[in-house]
Amino acid sequence: MLQLEKILFIAVLALYFAAMILYFIYIASKKETVAKIAIVLQIAGLALHTVAIVCRGIGAGRLPLTNQYEFATAFAWGLCLVSMIFLLRFRFPVLGAFSAPIVFLIIGYAALQNKQVNELMPALQSNWLGFHVSTAIIAYGSFGVAFVLSILFLLRDRAQEGSFWDRHVPDKEKLDLISYRSVTLGLLFLTFCIITGAIWAERAWGSYWSWDQKEVWSLVTWLVYAAYLHLRIRRGWRGKAAAIFAVIGFACVIFTYIGVNTFLPSVHSYR
């Protein structure tokens, strides 16, 4: 099973890469057929990615969500899934062109990590692991989509009338609305993730909140998006300002995920 997972992982990497290249060609050539092929490749990649994760889970005899490699590949899967849902729901392939490179970067980061299957240390042997990490994946994926939509918004903001961006990207109001919905989904799941993490931490470490760096940065991320939602209401910070805020929020997400494990001491550093 683990051997199959390795093969599938390479295939997924190749499919995501091919999809990304085709999306770029689509942007350059403006040919809808190319975009359609890119979407098909990305969906195929996502399907194989799902199988790969299941294979690793069967091979390891546990949920494959416990070290940097496993979480990175799951993060890429979550981002790809949420972006495909939004892409198909709102029918604009340009979203794929911007999410595919991020998915590829994250799975590329996963490829650089140690892929060895290790037995779980006692602290990780908990049913809460599945709830905690899977909610984090959906939250991060949703924030990633909000980030992509915000970048698109900023590009759309500068696009001239009748240009490619004007014709192939939904209007700014819609982009802003979809980005907002993506943030609300992310915030809901991040809250879920923090609560399940706290319940688990109480059982495993004897304290549901101990100001560990990962906890602190999850809180920072939560506060940034909470401020984003309040600013939208209070100051009417929609559109461009909200888009910039969503970009900052995703920077916090990335720091919480990679930065904390790399630069700061944390009990959450499972390699």
Added chain:
Amino acid sequence: MLKKIWKFLSSMTFAIILLALLCAACAGASFLPQGETFEWYAAAYSETAAAWIIALQLNDAFHSWWFIAIAAFLCANLLLCNVLRLKGLVQRTKSAADPARAIRLEPDAAAAGIAQPRSVFRRLGMPNPSEHTVEDRTVLLSGKNRVGLWGAWVCHVGILLLILGFGLGQFTKAEYFVYGVPGQTKPIDETGLMLTIDDFRIGLREDDTVEQYTAEIRVQNAATGEEQRAAISVNHPGRLFGMSFYQNATGWAARISVEKDGVPLQSEVVCAGEVLPIADQPALVIYFSAFYPDYVYVPGEGPRTASGLLNHPAYLYAVYYNGELIGMNVLEADETIRIDGYTVQFSDPQSYTLLQIKRDSFTWLALIGGLVTLIGLLLAFYVLPQTVWAVLEEDGTWTVSGVSAKRRTMLREELQRAADEAKAGQ
């Protein structure tokens, strides 16, 4: 003036400022090592920086007066905001059920010239509108998901409960640590409870990695004699006498036997890091510094252990007399230390368990706070309140109107679509 302060304290602007301050405080504190001493900061940065760090309590940022003040202001802001919004929310909820109030609302969407208004209601997911007469006009009214209006309010209540539960827990919690080997009984500080470790096992897998640490414990109330038992392991704490018992850590212990002139004097189990004063010569102390289960000596690095297995046990010890170091070495199995007439031997290496014992009477409140916050977010984001009413016009047609606290565009689109379909079906 007071009114202005009151208004500012309850404002969303103040909430946003507090969120930004909390963000900055948390992010800043994460980059500054916490819990260190003045000397440490002086060595790492400079004496001036260290003085500022200590003075501003940046070394313990999350328990500092300014961090607590920000949290307290946030609580006040949330509380005031909720109190001030309560009346309006109740009115809005009631107005959705009161046709006289509803028809006076400024509609977010409207469609006129409808002959079959009930089919519009049905298409909008409101199959049974109630019929009323208001000012001699016939009115159909229906509303759905009114509870969605309360999302942000409920979320604020949840955050308040969460902070309250966490804060009360911090001020009232009690935490103790007890360590020992099987067979030992130790008091749990001033609680009046005695803890006995009946067994401690480290479950190893075939590849020698640890699968689980399990301790069998008994806790006895010294005053009443009541006894409770539990088997605790990582992720499975024991709940005894209103306290939680956690398997926190483990280490090595060994039996230290002392003979004087060939006659046994004392024999005790001592954990690594502990000292053993000689029974009849307390000024003479044996310090059990470290244990190496699979001892190797690496030139240039010193004593090391090659694995966690008991293949080649060795003990690093130091001897003090009147607080002065008089000797230090590594002692392998069967070797002894001779000091004047005393002979000291280390034997029977075994794992000891470190147990964390905690009482936090407000964890439940924080948990409820978290769940209420989650429910609030669900209501705020995914329960979309709508009120739709239809008024019979003088020409015999109906005008269907509606309000939505969230997603007005969606209501506009849905109402238009429903009205078009109803007209097409007429």
